[in-house]
Amino acid sequence: MVKRVSVKDIAREAGVSIATVSYVINKRTDQVIAPQTVKRVEEAVARLGYVPNLGARALASRKTKLIGLMIPQTEKEQRLMFSNSFYGEFLSGLEYEASKKDYSILISGSRGQQSYSKVAKTRSLDGIVVVGVDSPGDVEDLKKADIPVVLVDYWGPETGVNKVNIEDKRGGYLAARHFLDMGHRKIALATGYLKAQGVNAQRHDGYRQALQEAGIEDDPGMIFSGTVSYEYGLELGGIIASMEDRPTAVFCTADILALGLIKGLAKASLRVPEDVSVIGFDDGFLALAASPELTSIRQDVAKKAEVSAQLLIDALDDKGIAQRSVVLQVSLVERGTVKRI
Amino acid sequence: MVKRVSVKDIAREAGVSIATVSYVINKRTDQVIAPQTVKRVEEAVARLGYVPNLGARALASRKTKLIGLMIPQTEKEQRLMFSNSFYGEFLSGLEYEASKKDYSILISGSRGQQSYSKVAKTRSLDGIVVVGVDSPGDVEDLKKADIPVVLVDYWGPETGVNKVNIEDKRGGYLAARHFLDMGHRKIALATGYLKAQGVNAQRHDGYRQALQEAGIEDDPGMIFSGTVSYEYGLELGGIIASMEDRPTAVFCTADILALGLIKGLAKASLRVPEDVSVIGFDDGFLALAASPELTSIRQDVAKKAEVSAQLLIDALDDKGIAQRSVVLQVSLVERGTVKRI
DNA sequence: TGATAATACTTATACGTTTAAGTGAAAAGG
DNA sequence: CCTTTTCACTTAAACGTATAAGTATTATCA
Known part of the structure; x- marks a missing residue:
């Protein structure tokens, strides 16, 4: 291990005390240092290749950055x-x-x-x-x-x-509302776990509000909740495809879920959007990578x-x-x- | 700011020196401490909710973890x-x-x-x-x-x-070799920048080796190099689609490039694999998300x-x-x- | 029984930095 | 010319930890 160079070394090299070195390094305006001293210190810093040790600084100043x-x-x-x-x-x-x-x-x-x-x-x-x-x-x-x-x-x-x-809730509302505007009535929700204070619960709320406003009653059979993953989407595609009373639209609370879902539906010979309409959430590059390109709720990550x-x-x-x-x-x-x- | 509890506090609470506290906390086997002392210290640690300060430890031990x-x-x-x-x-x-x-x-x-x-x-x-x-x-x-x-x-x-x-080079070789085996002769390469010591240069080498073994001469017009991004793939799709002497196959050194490419080709009404064959690299979940699913060189990230x-x-x-x-x-x-x- | 060794600690210094408080010299003020 | 300021520093303590070296006490052995 090459020896570290510390303020002490700089102080010796520049012929000043370590306090002065510290003041110069931190450009402290409340301390007045002669310009030539500043220069001497700065030269010593450059010559020895000094870099401050943030760990030590953290100890003394109680700020770790x-x-x-x-x-x-x-x-x-x-x-x-x-x-x-x-x-x-x-x-x-x-x-x-x-x-x-x-x-x-x-x-x-x-x-x-x-x-x-x-x-x-x-x-x-x-x-x-x-x-x-x-x-x-x-x-x-x-x-x-x-x-x-x-x-x-x-x-x-x-x-x-x-x-x-x-605006998670509004996102859910917008998605469901769009489906409704396009004539859908059987609208499913594919989501991550519905933790009480989480985003999915909010999106779910918005979705439900839109349906309620349209006079559609809650249907627990239309809510699918699992991990936010491609795999779960894939699985859901199969499940939804085999439902007797299949939804015509699915709102996914993540693009990645939507991608999996689309693939899962395709495996069951259902095409998007001809057989099932889909809306995702996030609108990252995944939405563009999907084919057809995914209608999605955009958030700016x-x-x-x-x-x-x-x-x-x-x-x-x-x-x-x-x-x-x-x-x-x-x-x-x-x-x-x-x-x- | 709530006052931090340090070894000093533990030492006082347990009625021992700070060195002893340190030895107990670090479970140092080369130091012998009486079991009841260990217990007293551990109880003090629990009682005061002590957690070691890794920054200070780093200063003293020169290891930051x-x-x-x-x-x-x-x-x-x-x-x-x-x-x-x-x-x-x-x-x-x-x-x-x-x-x-x-x-x-x-x-x-x-x-x-x-x-x-x-x-x-x-x-x-x-x-x-x-x-x-x-x-x-x-x-x-x-x-x-x-x-x-x-x-x-x-x-x-x-x-x-x-x-x-x-095995970057082998990856490139496998991809090109597969294209060749499937009857392709005009095989393009879509890649990130070809930095001398980078992975792309290696993959390019492998690709070239396979072509050479098949008696196909180098064609700079078949090498496309840019950023590793969906956008660049997209752009390339357009470019390749409009080539007079279009390649029948494209090896992309990243799945994300391949996805963009496929989309770009689709925009120009070219279908994969009917019109153009594509192989990606990485074989992450993107490869599965693509449709059709992407043939790719798998690496275990x-x-x-x-x-x-x-x-x-x-x-x-x-x-x-x-x-x-x-x-x-x-x-x-x-x-x-x-x-x- | 006296010397030696093992046990169970403590003391003190170091790590690299910041900063409050102190100091001497020069400049300013009356 | 003496006092007060200002300037340009320096001294020393502190942050929380690790550890080499030291010390007292007890146990072991010849």
């Missing part, structure tokens, strides 16, 4: 988490925005017992963003530990916490990530800031998977 | 990096494997001037994995800085560095990530270990996008 990204998943889903391109896109946007302000992202799969607040403490994270909170208890835990946090895709009632959401980073960093910079809640818009993008009947 | 994942991208591609599900899957696998040994993953987009070794030093990373090295200079930089590293998807000649690759983590962690645990180079197998998975002619 580290943001944790927590994505609660079951052990089984764990390995797949970032395969879902939504998470990848979110992470990418988060890293991009955070790095502008010199923050780095630490990934944590929240394995087993590791509570968010525990990870945050051990790693001395400045703040964390949690996408898709598991249980409200976790939120309490976080608030109690007094860790700056932004909750993404969580619809719990808690106040005093930053939240970033999209990059924006979601950007806003999440900003809310968190604002909270870190200025501790007194009010906790905010941002809800981003969604819209229906019409493509080729819905047929008028 | 942090692994950096660096993915060199241009500024423009930056925001998209994890949208490519390959990276997401890799990250996911890496985190999964690393977390088993209590390592966390820090994401770094390697923005601009930040050299790998600089990031590694500032964040005191124990080691880093770089996927798709930019320039050989970076490798030198890393070796000079003496930072444990594993290079993924890099075919440079350097020794003394851990490397993880797949999760395995790649797992092996990368293991090589790195082995190197960290046991500094004397020889640097290894692992090459994982690929195989051709036949589906529906290649037609015999």
Whole structure:
């Protein structure tokens, strides 16, 4: 291991004290340092190739410039988490925005017992963003530990916490409404698990509201809930194809589900949109990759990530800031998977 | 901010010195501590809710239990990096494997001037994995800085560095060979940029070798090189469709390129595989999502990530270990996008 | 029984940084 | 000319942990 060069070395090289070095490095405006001293220090830094040790800085200043990204998943889903391109896109946007302000992202799969607040403490994270909170208890835990946090895709009632959401309910409403406008009456819902405070429950609510407004009664036989995966969509395609009283339209709460569904239907010789109409959710590149191209509810994942980073960093910079809640818009993008009947 | 509880607090609570606390917490077998003392300390830890501060531990022990994942991208591609599900899957696998040994993953987009070794030093990373090295200079930089590293998807000649690759060349060979076996003679290549030490150059080599063995001479007009993206594939579809002497088969060095290509061809009313045969690379879920399902060269991304983590962690645990180079197998998975002619 | 070894700790220093408080010299003010 | 400011630093403590070296007590052995 090559010897690290520290402030001490710079101090010796420049002939000043380590405090002066620290002041120069941090460009502290409240300290006055002679220009030639600044120059001497800067030259020493360049000559020795000094880079500050953020770990040590964190110890002294209690700021690590580290943001944790927590994505609660079951052990089984764990390995797949970032395969879902939504998470990848979110992470990418988060890293991009955070790095502008010199923050780095630490990934944590929240394995087993590791509570968010525990990870945050051990790693001395400045703040964390949690996408898709598991249980409200976790939120309490976080608030109690007094860790700056932004909750993404969580619809719990808690106040005093930053939240970033999209109009999930409206998305569900728009999808169902579109089907209705196109003459459909038997409209199924394919979704991930309907956790009480989760996005799927909201989308489900919107869907149901539209149906109710159209005088259609609830039909539990039209609700299919499982994992948000291509495989589950595929499975559902088979199931729906073999129903005696088959829906003419299916609203999928994720594009990836829709892709699987379309494939599953195709395997059972049902064509989209001729036999079954489909609407997805997310409108990522998957929607374009599908054939025919997928009609979908668009959300701006990059924006979601950007806003999440900003809310968190604002909270870190200025501790007194009010906790905010941002809800981003969604819209229906019409493509080729819905047929008028 | 709630006051942190430190070893000092535990020491006071348990009535021992901080050294003893440290020994108990780290379960050091070379130190002998009375069972009842261990118990007292452990109870104090539980009572006060102590969690170790890894940052401070890092300062003292010079081990952060942090692994950096660096993915060199241009500024423009930056925001998209994890949208490519390959990276997401890799990250996911890496985190999964690393977390088993209590390592966390820090994401770094390697923005601009930040050299790998600089990031590694500032964040005191124990080691880093770089996927798709930019320039050989970076490798030198890393070796000079003496930072444990594993290079993924890099075919440079350097020794003394851990490397993880797949049989890229063989993949290219298999694809072209399959086309040839199916009677094709005009076989195009759609690929990312052909960086000298990159995977695409290897795949290109394999492709060329197969053609040469079949007595087909090099035709630069059959090589299309751009970004690895759906959009570029789409664009290529249009270009290829309008060629006067159109290829009957296209080998795409990524599934996502193939999806775009298929869509682009479809827009020009060319069908796959009737008019043009296509083979992809990766064989992720995209290959299944395509219709018809994509014939593709399969690589095991999760395995790649797992092996990368293991090589790195082995190197960290046991500094004397020889640097290894692992090459994982690929195989051709036949589906529906290649037609015999 | 005295020397040696094993046990069960504690003391003290180090890791690399930040920062409040202190210091001496020069400049400004009366 | 003496006092007060301002300037340009330096000293020293602190952050939370690990660990080499030291110390007292008890057990072992010849």
